[in-house]
Amino acid sequence: MNLERTNLTDIRIGEEISPIDTVVDGFKTYQVVHSALRLGLFDWLEEHGPAHREEIGEALSINGMFTRSFLQVLTELGFLSADKDRFANTNTATALLVRKSPAYQGDWIVNAAGEHGKWKMLEETLSSDAANKTGFSDGPSPEFLKALGQRSLRGEIQGVTALLTAWEGFGSAKRLLDLGGGHGLYAIAACQQNPALAAVVFDKPHVIDLTKEFINDYGMDNRIQVMGGDILRDDPGSGYDIVIVSHLLYKFRADLPSIFGKVASALNPKGLFVSNHWFCGPVCGEGSSGVSELDRSIHSYGHPLCHPEEFEAALVENGLVVTRNTTVPSNFGSSHVHIAERTPEGCSQSSRPDEPCGCRSCR
Numbered sequence: 001m002n003l004e005r006t007n008l009t010d011i012r013i014g015e016e017i018s019p020i021d022t023v024v025d026g027f028k029t030y031q032v033v034h035s036a037l038r039l040g041l042f043d044w045l046e047e048h049g050p051a052h053r054e055e056i057g058e059a060l061s062i063n064g065m066f067t068r069s070f071l072q073v074l075t076e077l078g079f080l081s082a083d084k085d086r087f088a089n090t091n092t093a094t095a096l097l098v099r100k101s102p103a104y105q106g107d108w109i110v111n112a113a114g115e116h117g118k119w120k121m122l123e124e125t126l127s128s129d130a131a132n133k134t135g136f137s138d139g140p141s142p143e144f145l146k147a148l149g150q151r152s153l154r155g156e157i158q159g160v161t162a163l164l165t166a167w168e169g170f171g172s173a174k175r176l177l178d179l180g181g182g183h184g185l186y187a188i189a190a191c192q193q194n195p196a197l198a199a200v201v202f203d204k205p206h207v208i209d210l211t212k213e214f215i216n217d218y219g220m221d222n223r224i225q226v227m228g229g230d231i232l233r234d235d236p237g238s239g240y241d242i243v244i245v246s247h248l249l250y251k252f253r254a255d256l257p258s259i260f261g262k263v264a265s266a267l268n269p270k271g272l273f274v275s276n277h278w279f280c281g282p283v284c285g286e287g288s289s290g291v292s293e294l295d296r297s298i299h300s301y302g303h304p305l306c307h308p309e310e311f312e313a314a315l316v317e318n319g320l321v322v323t324r325n326t327t328v329p330s331n332f333g334s335s336h337v338h339i340a341e342r343t344p345e346g347c348s349q350s351s352r353p354d355e356p357c358g359c360r361s362c363r
């Protein structure tokens with residue numbers, strides 16, 4: 001670029017700069033919260049109570065030149081309250097940013113900038129064929145799964161569990177399988193609701209140690225087991241009353257019939273299958289907006305599931321008949337929950353489990 005003829009005083013940058021400032025300030029704001037979490041600020045304040053700025057700076061080794069403005073940003077964000085120079089956690093920080101809180105979201109925040117994360121390496125993410133590049137032994141990392149568990153607690157776990165417990169067979173269910181369960185929170189929540197229920201969380205062999213940590217944290221070691229394997233190759237067993245599959249199927253679009261076949265074989269007759277996934281809107285491409293839509297695409301291997309009619313047909317072909325199709329809230333818009341019952345042996349035609357299909361077992 002040759003700037004020799006440019007008169008610098010002719011350059012005008014006006015209000016149109018404001019989206020650019022918003023973007024850069026957004027990054028800096030993120031860094032403030034990220035650093036506060038990494039420094040353990042919210043945990044420290046929770047333990048010590050309201051403290052003077054200098055005491056906080058000293059305890060967390062923050063240079064005195066920055067303490068006031070650093071804490072001020074967090075106050076403006078609503079995470080700290082300030083009384084003169086004394087700072088304390090607000091209720092929001094206590095609930096969401098203190099590690100020991102059950103609703104802690106800190107790993108979700110930190111993981112957004114995780115070293116090898118999809119957002120940190122966005123150019124690579126955008127230019128790669130994500131679905132093909134991810135091999136069986138690549139990820140997910142423990143950090144990602146912890147973050148995912150925290151994200152799921154924003155309504156999905158609660159919504160799916162409420163649908164599950166509303167099923168008439170829930171009270172008498174004895175065994176549940178959570179396929180691709182990762183953190184295992186769906187299995188844990190279900191077991192909390194039915195003291196007679198035991199569960200198996202099936203996931204990749206390198207993931208299940210992290211699953212065990214979650215199971216242990218919730219005191220479920222005696223009721224929930226883990227099983228390492230590949231859903232495409234291995235057998236998760238049989239005799240289950242409930243099978244849950246949540247946010248696993250995006251990269252297995254072409255394998256749905258075979259996976260549903262495994263689900264059907266795992267289920268007892270009249271057992272329940274619960275699927276929780278994002279689907280595109282009535283018109284493909286319709287969905288949430290902006291960054292949230294891009295995030296959902298990244299998390300669903302490029303695109304949410306399409307063609308709900310084909311999804312349901314693949315279920316029916318395997319003797320799984322959809323009895324309810326509803327949504328639960330997720331942080332990328334609504335997630336679709338399909339609830340299906342396994343028909344008696346040999347039935348695959350009926351549109352509802354209570355309608356006979358004409359085969360011998362239905363007579």
Ligand SMILES: C[S@@+](CC[C@H](N)C(=O)[O-])C[C@H]1O[C@@H](n2cnc3c(N)ncnc32)[C@H](O)[C@@H]1O
Nearest residue numbers: 140180181182203204207229230231246247248
């Ligand atoms: C996006 S996470 C979903 C975790 C959890 N079900 C949820 O909804 O939050 C997908 C999970 O499926 C597991 N997974 C992916 N491919 C798998 C395979 N071939 N066999 C078994 N598990 C697999 C991953 O390890 C990961 O834990």
